[in-house]
Every structure is written in C-alpha cells, then in structure tokens.
Amino acid sequence: MKQVRIGVVGCGGIAMAKHLPAYKNNPKATVVAFCDISLERAEAAREKFGCEGAKVYTDWRELVASDEVDAVLILTHNKVHCEMTVTALDAGKHVMCEKPMATSYEETQRMIAARDRSGKLLTVAYQNRYRPDSIHLKKLAEDGTFGEIYYAEATAIRRRSVPTWGVFIDEEKQGGGPLIDIGTHALDLTLYVMDNYEPAFCVGKTFHKLNKQTETGNTWGDWDTERFTAEDSAFGFVVMKNGAxxxxxxxxxxxxxxxxxAVTLICGDKGGADMPKEGELRINGVSHGKRFITVPELSAGEVDFFAGASEKPMDLEAGCFIDAILGEGELCVTAEQAATVTRILEGIYESEKTGKPYYFN
Ligand SMILES: NC(=O)c1ccc[n+]([C@@H]2O[C@H](COP(=O)([O-])OP(=O)(O)OC[C@H]3O[C@@H](n4cnc5c(N)ncnc54)[C@H](O)[C@@H]3O)[C@@H](O)[C@H]2O)c1
Structure with a gap:
C-alpha cells in the first residue's frame, strides 16, 4: 500500500500530543521529516514518531522543498501559518495547517489562492468536529431535526487556564488571545452545525482585565504579566446574512x-441542542404537546466514515486528511470554512478597535 509521506513543521505541544501520535497510528501514513527551530525538539519528535531514516531540519523551507515529502503539517504559532502554508503548497505539497488558519482574512485568501494554483489539498485542524457529540449533532442538523437554526451560542470559557508555554499570550505572534485560540474552535463547530458561512456584521469587545494580575490561580502556573499582551476574554455577537x-x-x-x-448551543424552529460540556449532548423539543430533552448515548457506533479504526478525534482528523490525499474520501474541514471563521474573529477584533459594528463587505 502506498503510504503518504508526512513532514512536520513545528515539533511543540500540539505536534507531540495530537498530530504525531495520530499519524504514527495511521497505516496509510509515515512521518519522514521533522522541523523545528529547536534541533533538540525536532530530534526528540523524530526519535519517538519518525520512520526509519526520517530527516530532521531546522529550516522549514528545506523541509517543504523536499521531494521526499507528500504532505506538510504546519504546527507553528499563528503568525507564520500563512507564509509556511503558501510556500508548501507552491512546492506541490498537501497541507494541514493548525487552527486558526491565519491571523487575518487576507492571509486566508492567499492560502486559498495557493491551493488553487497548486491543485493540492488544504485543510485546517479543527479536531472538535470529529468528537462523537459533534458528529451526532451535525447529522441531526442535516436531517432537519432542528428546522431553521436562528440562534446559537459558541462557547469556550476557562476560569483560569491561560496557556503559559510557547507564545500563546503574545499578541504579536499569535494575532490575539482566547478568541483566536479557543473561541475559534467553538465558532468553527457552530458554523459547521448551522451550515451557515455568510456573516453580515458583528459587534465585539475584548478585555485585558486579569492579565496584569499576579496572584493567578492558573492551571499552568502564574503567567508572565509582561509577556501577556493578548486579551484575556472576548465576546462577540454575529449576525448572519439570513438573520441568524x-x-x-x-x-x-x-x-x-x-x-x-469548544461547545455549541443551537436553537431552531423545530428543536434545539446544547453541549453541557465537551462530549455531552442534549436535544430538546416538543412532542405531542409535551416538552422533551433527550440525551443520546454517544458510543462507538456513531462513527461511520472511518470504520474499523480508532474513534479518537485526532485519529479521525488524520485519517480524513490521508484518505482525501489518497482519493479515498473528502476533506471534512474546507479552507473556505476555516477562512470564514478567521474572517469573523477578525471582525470582532476590528469592532473592538473601532468601537463600531464591523460589516463584512
Ligand atoms: N487544535 C488544537 O486544539 C490546538 C491546541 C494547541 C495548539 N494549537 C495550535 O498549534 C499551533 C502550535 O501550538 P503549540 O501548542 O504546539 O505551540 P508550541 O509553542 O508548543 O510549539 C510550536 C513549535 O513551533 C516551533 N517553531 C516556531 N517557529 C518555527 C519556525 N520558524 N520553524 C520551525 N519551527 C518553529 C517552536 O520552536 C515550537 O517547538 C498554534 O497555531 C496553535 O494555535 C492547536
């Protein structure tokens, strides 16, 4: 069987915890190249997840130019997603880029143009779509269970879990804080379930209220108040073209x-659903004059598009990309969908800057 040869740019947290275990698990893929500006990190990743003879690079341009690589995973901080993705596509590689796709809508359009020039695949790593609760909710939305969805809540709220490693809290390198980091997952899931990618306008507010406090109670230890330049909270209200x-x-x-x-709540004219927390789903409606709430049992049988293999979201995500490359399936996350997520997030940040609603074209 032909194996897709994977190259990885960025061997940090998400590479080691999600992508590399998933691609190593997939018999149709092999990881042949590892790049990080930290040679030590790249070597540690190769040691654990590389195939025999896998190469190590500290210059990502060399990796994406390599003839030995079919597909590249871009797993670096947000500000460099666009440049790395465009270069990899132009070098004839398929690309999976970590979320958020980029830090601006303009960048996402350059990435899509590169995809179209190259004829290669481009997808974005929104693994929450592959959770059993998300898969089931999407199926119910598609079969009309909820009718017309006109109200939704996209939520990613942590009480005190600021990521203190890497450059997450650095506004300049990430393009934002929790909105672009975890709000992006909740919004992606919500748009996917609504199947609505046509925003009209939005209003947003971001807050820097806790990031200068020193007694933090933070899950990952106190944050560095000097480096914490991104917002600590952000809230947006988005109006879609169809009025939702x-x-x-x-x-x-x-x-x-x-x-x-990374949860969603949706209300339609026939029914609604919410996720009390990640992995849990409740469906509500009225039947024969009585209100009901049902809680589906989200066991193994729900996953049918990658039968016979692991049902972990990260394995399904990797499997979906590999199958699409091999012509055995379709991408779940399209670049256009991910670009719309980035577009809305940008609109919320713009609204904060101007103090006015942000209108999409
Ligand atoms: N899907 C998810 O749920 C999820 C979770 C965490 C992070 N992420 C995303 O993954 C990306 C990386 O996050 P992370 O947690 O792995 O961060 P990280 O800081 O742990 O790892 C990033 C790695 O990229 C390397 N790097 C930086 N610049 C580089 C360059 N020019 N060339 C090669 N390597 C370079 C760094 O040295 C580091 O090892 C971010 O875009 C983040 O939003 C996604």
Missing amino acids: VINLRASWALNYVDEKE
Missing part, C-alpha cells in the same frame, strides 16, 4: 464557574 445570530464567548481567565470549552 451567534453569541460567541471566549476566555482563558474569567470569574465564571461553569467552564466549558
């Missing part, structure tokens, strides 16, 4: 007890 609205809430640190991350 989305209330988007994202925070790494908020005095709010009911934490939930």
Whole structure:
C-alpha cells in the first residue's frame, strides 16, 4: 500500500500530543521529516514518531522543498501559518495547517489562492468536529431535526487556564488571545452545525482585565504579566446574512464557574441542542404537546466514515486528511470554512478597535 509521506513543521505541544501520535497510528501514513527551530525538539519528535531514516531540519523551507515529502503539517504559532502554508503548497505539497488558519482574512485568501494554483489539498485542524457529540449533532442538523437554526451560542470559557508555554499570550505572534485560540474552535463547530458561512456584521469587545494580575490561580502556573499582551476574554455577537445570530464567548481567565470549552448551543424552529460540556449532548423539543430533552448515548457506533479504526478525534482528523490525499474520501474541514471563521474573529477584533459594528463587505 502506498503510504503518504508526512513532514512536520513545528515539533511543540500540539505536534507531540495530537498530530504525531495520530499519524504514527495511521497505516496509510509515515512521518519522514521533522522541523523545528529547536534541533533538540525536532530530534526528540523524530526519535519517538519518525520512520526509519526520517530527516530532521531546522529550516522549514528545506523541509517543504523536499521531494521526499507528500504532505506538510504546519504546527507553528499563528503568525507564520500563512507564509509556511503558501510556500508548501507552491512546492506541490498537501497541507494541514493548525487552527486558526491565519491571523487575518487576507492571509486566508492567499492560502486559498495557493491551493488553487497548486491543485493540492488544504485543510485546517479543527479536531472538535470529529468528537462523537459533534458528529451526532451535525447529522441531526442535516436531517432537519432542528428546522431553521436562528440562534446559537459558541462557547469556550476557562476560569483560569491561560496557556503559559510557547507564545500563546503574545499578541504579536499569535494575532490575539482566547478568541483566536479557543473561541475559534467553538465558532468553527457552530458554523459547521448551522451550515451557515455568510456573516453580515458583528459587534465585539475584548478585555485585558486579569492579565496584569499576579496572584493567578492558573492551571499552568502564574503567567508572565509582561509577556501577556493578548486579551484575556472576548465576546462577540454575529449576525448572519439570513438573520441568524451567534453569541460567541471566549476566555482563558474569567470569574465564571461553569467552564466549558469548544461547545455549541443551537436553537431552531423545530428543536434545539446544547453541549453541557465537551462530549455531552442534549436535544430538546416538543412532542405531542409535551416538552422533551433527550440525551443520546454517544458510543462507538456513531462513527461511520472511518470504520474499523480508532474513534479518537485526532485519529479521525488524520485519517480524513490521508484518505482525501489518497482519493479515498473528502476533506471534512474546507479552507473556505476555516477562512470564514478567521474572517469573523477578525471582525470582532476590528469592532473592538473601532468601537463600531464591523460589516463584512
Ligand atoms: N487544535 C488544537 O486544539 C490546538 C491546541 C494547541 C495548539 N494549537 C495550535 O498549534 C499551533 C502550535 O501550538 P503549540 O501548542 O504546539 O505551540 P508550541 O509553542 O508548543 O510549539 C510550536 C513549535 O513551533 C516551533 N517553531 C516556531 N517557529 C518555527 C519556525 N520558524 N520553524 C520551525 N519551527 C518553529 C517552536 O520552536 C515550537 O517547538 C498554534 O497555531 C496553535 O494555535 C492547536
């Protein structure tokens, strides 16, 4: 069987925890090249996940130019996603880029143009779509269970879990804080379930209220107040062209007890659904004059598009990309969908800057 040869740019947290275990698990893929500006990190990743003879690079341009690589995973900080993705596509490689796709809508359009020039695949790593609760919710939305969805909440709220490693809290390198980091997952999931990618306008507010506090109670240890330049919370209200609205809430640190991350809530004219937390789903409606709430059992049988293999979201994500490259399936996350997520997030940041609603074209 032909194996897709994978090259990885960025061997940090998400590479080691999600992508590399998933691609190593996939019999149709082999990881042949590892790049990080830290040689030590690249070597550690090769040691654990590389095939025999796998190469190590410290210059990402050399990796993406290599004839020995079919597909590249871009797993670096947000600000460099666009340049690396465009260069890899122009070098004839398929690309999976970590979320958010980029730090501006303009960048996403350059990435899509590169995809179109190259004829290669481009997808973005929104693994929350592959959770059993998300897969089931999407199927119900598609079969009309909810009717017309006109109200949604996209939520990613942590009480005190600011990522203190890498450059997450650095506004300049990441392009934002929790909104672009975890709000992006909640919004992606919400748009996917609504199947609505046509925003009309939005209003947004971001807050820097806790990032200069020193007694933090943070899950990953106190943050560095000097380096924490990104917002700590952000809230947006998005109006879609068809009149539907989305209330988007994202925070790494908020005095709010009911934490939930990457969840959605949708209300349609026939029924609704919410995720009390990640992995849980409730469906609500009215039947024969009585209100009901059902809680589906989200066991193994739900996953049918990658039968016989692991059902972990990260394995399904990798499997979907590999199958699409091999012509055995379709991408789940299209670049256009991911670009719309970035477009809306940018609109919320712009609204904060101007103090006015942001209109999409
Ligand atoms: N899908 C998810 O749920 C999820 C979770 C965490 C992070 N992410 C995304 O993954 C990306 C990376 O996050 P992370 O947690 O792995 O960060 P990280 O800081 O742990 O790792 C990033 C790695 O990239 C390397 N790097 C930086 N510049 C480079 C360059 N020019 N060439 C080669 N390597 C370079 C760094 O040395 C580091 O090892 C971000 O875009 C983030 O938003 C996604």
